Amino acid sequence: MLNRENIWKKKWLALTGMRLPDGGYPYYIDAKSAVEPTAHAVLAALAGGVPAEEMAGSIQWLIERQNADGSVSCAIEYPDQGIWLTAIYALVMLKSGNQAQASAAIGFLIDFRSITLNFKGVNDLDGSLVGWPWAKGCFSWVEPTAWSLLALSASGKGNDPRAIEGRRLLLDRQISGGGWNYGNKNVYGHDLLPFSDTTALAILALHGNVPLDSIGLAIKYIERDFLTQESPYALALMCLALRACKSACTDTALNRLETVMDVIQGERFNSVHYSLALQALGTRGVVGE
Amino acid sequence: MNRRQFLKLCLTAAGVAGAGTLIGRFWHRRCRVWIHSMDDYRRDISRDVAQVMELEGLFLKGKKVLIKPNFVECHPGRPINTDPSLIAQVADACFRLGAASVTVGEAPGHRRDPWYSIYHSSLRAVLPTQVRCIDLNHGDIVKIPNRGWYTKLKNFYVAAPLAEADLVISMPKMKTHHTMGVTLSMKNLFGNLPGIVYGWPKNILHIQGIDRSIVDLALTMPPNFVVVDGIIGMEGDGPIMGTSKKMGVLVMGKDPLAVDSTAARMMGFDPGCIPYMSRAVIHLPGMLDEMNDYPAEHPRKFASQFQCLEAFRPWQRNGFWG
Numbered sequence: 357m358l359n360r361e362n363i364w365k366k367k368w369l370a371l372t373g374m375r376l377p378d379g380g381y382p383y384y385i386d387a388k389s390a391v392e393p394t395a396h397a398v399l400a401a402l403a404g405g406v407p408a409e410e411m412a413g414s415i416q417w418l419i420e421r422q423n424a425d426g427s428v429s430c431a432i433e434y435p436d437q438g439i440w441l442t443a444i445y446a447l448v449m450l451k452s453g454n455q456a457q458a459s460a461a462i463g464f465l466i467d468f469r470s471i472t473l474n475f476k477g478v479n480d481l482d483g484s485l486v487g488w489p490w491a492k493g494c495f496s497w498v499e500p501t502a503w504s505l506l507a508l509s510a511s512g513k514g515n516d517p518r519a520i521e522g523r524r525l526l527l528d529r530q531i532s533g534g535g536w537n538y539g540n541k542n543v544y545g546h547d548l549l550p551f552s553d554t555t556a557l558a559i560l561a562l563h564g565n566v567p568l569d570s571i572g573l574a575i576k577y578i579e580r581d582f583l584t585q586e587s588p589y590a591l592a593l594m595c596l597a598l599r600a601c602k603s604a605c606t607d608t609a610l611n612r613l614e615t616v617m618d619v620i621q622g623e624r625f626n627s628v629h630y631s632l633a634l635q636a637l638g639t640r641g642v643v644g645e
Numbered sequence: 646m647n648r649r650q651f652l653k654l655c656l657t658a659a660g661v662a663g664a665g666t667l668i669g670r671f672w673h674r675r676c677r678v679w680i681h682s683m684d685d686y687r688r689d690i691s692r693d694v695a696q697v698m699e700l701e702g703l704f705l706k707g708k709k710v711l712i713k714p715n716f717v718e719c720h721p722g723r724p725i726n727t728d729p730s731l732i733a734q735v736a737d738a739c740f741r742l743g744a745a746s747v748t749v750g751e752a753p754g755h756r757r758d759p760w761y762s763i764y765h766s767s768l769r770a771v772l773p774t775q776v777r778c779i780d781l782n783h784g785d786i787v788k789i790p791n792r793g794w795y796t797k798l799k800n801f802y803v804a805a806p807l808a809e810a811d812l813v814i815s816m817p818k819m820k821t822h823h824t825m826g827v828t829l830s831m832k833n834l835f836g837n838l839p840g841i842v843y844g845w846p847k848n849i850l851h852i853q854g855i856d857r858s859i860v861d862l863a864l865t866m867p868p869n870f871v872v873v874d875g876i877i878g879m880e881g882d883g884p885i886m887g888t889s890k891k892m893g894v895l896v897m898g899k900d901p902l903a904v905d906s907t908a909a910r911m912m913g914f915d916p917g918c919i920p921y922m923s924r925a926v927i928h929l930p931g932m933l934d935e936m937n938d939y940p941a942e943h944p945r946k947f948a949s950q951f952q953c954l955e956a957f958r959p960w961q962r963n964g965f966w967g
Contacts, residue, residue, distance in 0.1 A: 382784075383783040383784045384783075384784055387784045387785045387805075388785050390784075390785075390841075392783075392841065430786065430841045430842060431785075431786060433788075434786070434788065434802065434842075437786075437802060437842045438841050438842050440844065441841075471852075489844070489848065490840075490843065490844025490845070490848060490849075491842070491843070491844060491848070491849050493849075493852060494844065494848040494849055494852055495848050495851075495852075497844060497845065497846070497848070499757070499845065500844070537755065537756075538755050538756070538757075538845045538846060540846075543823060543882075543886075544823065544882070544954065546882060546886060548885075548886070549720070551756060551758065552758075553757065553758050554757075586760065586766075587758050587760030587761065588760070589758050589759075589760060590758055590760065623777050623778055623779070624759075624764045624778075626759070626780065626783060628783070
């Protein structure tokens with residue numbers, strides 16, 4: 357019987373098959389190299405103990421995408437689009453020991469602020485809190501805020517005023533029954549439903565930095581949800597969160613992920629999902645630890 | 646007034662009159678909206694859909710077709726998404742007309758996880774194997790200039806498979822919407838834009854104004870054909886939290902505003918109150934009921950008021966036919 361490390365190595369080969377000659381990874385088999393899949397492939401490699409030199413081409417491909425202001429966009433030809441990716445890029449640079457690139461990216465993130473809004477009874481949230489938006493000039497949402505918090509914590513800036521306010525913002529956006537969706541907990545007095553992926557990501561960003569009881573319901577939510585979860589993307593993020601929280605369910609959830617990730621194939625092979633699953637299955641904690 | 650000034654005035658007047666005539670003709674161009682009775686999703690309507698597409702002059706032979714449903718979140722029992730079996734039937738209709746390839750693509754605006762939308766087993770299980778499902782939120786992107794001017798956006802970024810398609814068929818669900826009153830084919834255009842650029846939700850479009858963004862998108866990338874799933878719609882707190890509303894109807898046509906305004910009337914809404922429709926009326930034909938032809942059945946036969954949030958009740962006037 358294969359142990360988890362051997363299983364990881366076998367699955368890693370499937371991902372390396374996606375690597376393009378330029379060193380980058382695409383989202384899908386017939387697409388061009390892109391920042392997010394390349395960044396997650398590097399994080400997966402680090403989680404599985406792949407030697408850094410094996411990923412040098414991919415890291416270099418990422419470094420070449422960094423803009424002068426420290427940001428990274430979703431495509432080199434559109435330098436101002438998709439700059440929320442800077443947070444994931446910063447995390448890769450920090451974990452792979454590229455301090456100069458990491459510092460520039462973190463500097464950008466500190467200045468990258470969401471706008472504030474007054475919702476006046478439509479949405480029950482504190483629109484005055486500043487977090488991170490998906491794009492310049494926009495409001496704050498759960499996922500870009502969570503990734504930015506993870507990057508700031510990894511860089512030692514977990515107590516920066518931006519990080520402190522970002523955590524307050526995430527707690528404010530938590531749905532009353534526990535968990536998060538994209539960042540809107542309530543509309544016209546009705547609670548919205550939590551999502552497993554964003555709940556896991558928010559837990560990863562908050563765990564260890566906020567009182568445990570403030571995220572207790574959310575942890576309970578994913579501890580229940582993983583048992584029936586069919587999305588390998590959500591399950592991978594949930595495994596990362598459960599492991600970070602040292603949940604007793606972690607091993608069971610990882611076993612389920614091993615099985616479920618087999619559906620990532622053909623037209624449904626999104627390499628980000630596959631890489632996140634490998635990050636969860638890897639023995640070396642990288643994201644959120 | 647000298648002769649030169651007189652000539653100049655005459656030329657200006659002629660220009661204004663000519664432009665007015667052209668705009669007037671466009672505004673008053675007759676549109677056809679096809680209303681087909683369909684009691685439930687079991688009935689095979691692919692032959693009928695193919696026939697309507699053919700009558701509307703859609704040439705699909707050898708073309709790459711992209712079907713853009715409204716398939717955003719899967720919650721059992723909630724009619725949030727265009728029904729998978731209907732998508733399969735429209736795909737089948739495209740193959741009947743000789744389409745070289747049919748792809749189903751979607752970029753949900755709130756839920757990033759495609760396993761709850763375009764990858765969901767309920768969709769894959771019923772589609773023919775040669776139909777590909779594509780997550781338009783992730784992947785290569787293409788910049789296209791904004792042909793509208795209601796937002797300050799110079800360009801839109803769309804997923805490459807959408808830009809590369811020869812024909813796009815929009816398949817919205819007939820639903821109420823908690824900010825726009827109703828969501829149909831024009832609102833469905835938000836799902837053309839990739840989340841990796843616009844985020845989840847596509848907040849850039851909210852900041853620019855949802856109605857303004859819809860009109861700019863409708864002017865920039867109008868679908869070639871629309872099939873509205875009105876068999877079971879959603880009323881109340883749509884587009885996600887509402888409840889089902891049986892209508893038993895398909896609404897089809899080539900002109901998005903004609904189809905949407907007809908569907909809105911069937912739901913009991915005055916299209917003139919729907920912000921994006923009232924903006925689009927000066928650019929797109931089909932808003933005036935008297936200028937629309939209904940070659941199949943008359944929408945009056947299926948009209949039934951949708952429950953909606955309190956804020957939108959004043960918009961539910963003059964919705965039905967007399």
